[in-house]
Amino acid sequence: MPRLRGKRCLICIIIIFMFMTVQVHSSATALEAFNQEFVRSQSKDFQLVPVFQDARQFAQAEERVYGWDVVQGKQPMGRLTMNQYRLANGDLYYYLRYLPQQSDKRSLMLSIPVELTDFTYRYVTYPLGYDFSKSQWSEIVSGNKETKLPKESMYIDDTAASYYLSYIDVFELQDKGVKKERYDLGKALRIGDECLLLEFPNIKGTSVEQWGVLSQERLVDWEDSMAPIHLRMADLNRVRKQGQEGIYYFTPSSYYPTSPTSFWFNPAHHIGELFIRTEGARFFEDFGLVSLYKAVRSxxxxxxxxxxxxxxxxxxxxxxxxxxxxxxxxxxxxxxxxxxxxxxxxxxxxxxxxxxxxxxxxxxxxxxxxxxxxxxxxxxxxxxxxxxxxxxxxxxxxxxxxxxxxxxxxxxxxxxxxxxxxxxxxxxxxxxxxxxxxxxxxxxxxxxxxxxxxxxxxxxxxxxxxxxxxxxxxxxxxxxxxxxxxxxxxxxxxxxxxxxxx
The missing domain is CATH 1.50.10.20 (Glycosyltransferase)
Incomplete structure (x- = not known):
């Protein structure tokens, strides 16, 4: 019996080690996809045709930009772009934007190599209206491969990785660089087989956007007294929007065009400035650095x-x-x-x-x-x-x-x-x-x-x-x-x- 018990313990250790290895490999795969393979088409009806790519090396990050024409046979459907930043600490930032040129009831289905298995997530809620000074954190929710994710931008902690992932936002393109959120058209992320599935609607005159930050380290110290407060006030969900150039704010009523859900790019980068001088979250440094490079680009x-x-x-x-x-x-x-x-x-x-x-x-x-x-x-x-x-x-x-x-x-x-x-x-x-x-x-x-x-x-x-x-x-x-x-x-x-x- 002692020998059998010892063999069983050895088997348990091997199984645990194999499970941990799979988890680490999964997160590493996503972080290693610093190339055009990070996003893949899962649509039978539409194809991605590469049309451009660019790369720049900075002291604290490498930037890569990719563009694809989305086509149905010979029919052009739109343009998909991706901006990636590989940061000096190893973390990965990405931003996807799709500009449909045609309307079609079939969506463009994409995948990114993020595997969620055993995780927790939280997000900002708005019980008193869309005001960052009155928002609250959701309860901590546990999830697995079968979880149906909400249409929210979430901070996710998995067993071997940590993520910030936005929901799929759809904006009507207005005049003068303003865009109007259509939350009713937005989509939640879906957990697929060793990936996340992204559904980008084909609606002419819109911009479909999704972004995230990936790390093998914890992005947020939730025990820190101030970090959750700063993240909640920064919002990055319904009150402020991360765009290709930087942060978008609600458009003032004194601006044109405007609406209660219209957003404009404020070039000041106030959130990035706050984050580079704030402790308590690896996410602060990641987002702050990306904001700095976006300020240079814009x-x-x-x-x-x-x-x-x-x-x-x-x-x-x-x-x-x-x-x-x-x-x-x-x-x-x-x-x-x-x-x-x-x-x-x-x-x-x-x-x-x-x-x-x-x-x-x-x-x-x-x-x-x-x-x-x-x-x-x-x-x-x-x-x-x-x-x-x-x-x-x-x-x-x-x-x-x-x-x-x-x-x-x-x-x-x-x-x-x-x-x-x-x-x-x-x-x-x-x-x-x-x-x-x-x-x-x-x-x-x-x-x-x-x-x-x-x-x-x-x-x-x-x-x-x-x-x-x-x-x-x-x-x-x-x-x-x-x-x-x-x-x-x-x-x-x-x-x-x-x-x-x-």
Missing amino acids: QNQRGYWWSTPRSNWLMQDYGIDSSFYDTRFSTDAAIFLLKGYDKYQDPVFLEAGKKYGDYLLQFAENHHFETVNGGWLIMDYGHDMKPEAVTHVSLNHLVTEMNFLYHLYILTEEEAYYTLAGKIKQAVKDTRFSWIKENGDLWYAYMTDGTYGKQDYPVLTLKDLRISQGFFEKVDGYRDDDFEMLILSKENYLKANNLPLW
Whole structure:
């Protein structure tokens, strides 16, 4: 009996080892598919015909892009593209987009080499409406090969791998880079035989999209006190959408086109910027790095980032149409790139930051109001097709541009950036008293008629001013008294009205 018991134990160990080997091989197979074989057609009716591919090597990732014509015999049906990033830590990001040219009741069926066997998943829910500040996490759900997955974007932990997988989103393509989600047309992922099955509807005039992050390490430390909060607030499910260029936001009602479920690409990359300075999830670094490379890719030839919808009030007040230059969003994107360079030392981030810095120098030269001591109040908005447009100057835009220029000067030691930063600083000093309202709050903007007006944000401008003091100390060796006066005035106003200071 002792010998038989020993043989049984040995058999159990061998079986367990074989099971673990299969699981590790499954996750490794998905991660190793860093090529066009990552996605395969499972349709009898449609074929994928390769039409292009490209690759770029970066310091922290390798990017590959593939394109296929989807055909039915000789009949073109649409174009499928895939962007992949193999990150330095071994993780894999992918993004699929299908643009049908014809409508057909039969869907394009695809598969990706992700095998789910024994796993748990969770996702963001919206019991109080589509508001990230009121969303909640679902219960942790266990699954196996027979599980029917919900139509949700999920964080999945399998026995030997970890995934973020979006559901299959369908958007109606609107004008000016805006797209309207059709959740009713979207599809859940389906568990297949050693793969996941993706159903992409053939509906002309739509964009069908699905993306994910794959890792052999846990993507999220769910025991971390803050990581689940940051992930929930970032959303990446129903409130914010990951697109080919970056994050899409709900389109404001003041933009055109718009609807309650329309999304526009905000070029600022605020979520990526949050993630590269946040601990508690491997997913933060993965998504942050991909966002940095997307920021480089989406920068236009002039050096800034377009805001593609039409802002109705910009059109009415200043005659500025769609695809305009928003100095705040573009400067935020450039700051993100400089922070990315500080952390990862990929020169492509600094090169893109300099490209924007050079554009800002040029824009400021022709779009500013000069103050009494030679300071420059740089206008908030511009348009390549309307270079004569004159707009207001908001304090938060202005100060953020200065902060960016100081940061760029620290990295490059190029005097032109420091000189313009100094002109902005002088402009704020020259106008310091005019920014303060009678109640101690700050005016939002210097208007085109020389007055000050509009309601300031609760704390955004205050945070920008605090950042400025840090750059003054680092570059000039001291904090500035006039900036401190503005900070204290705003803080005292917030305290008097029982409002948060941060």
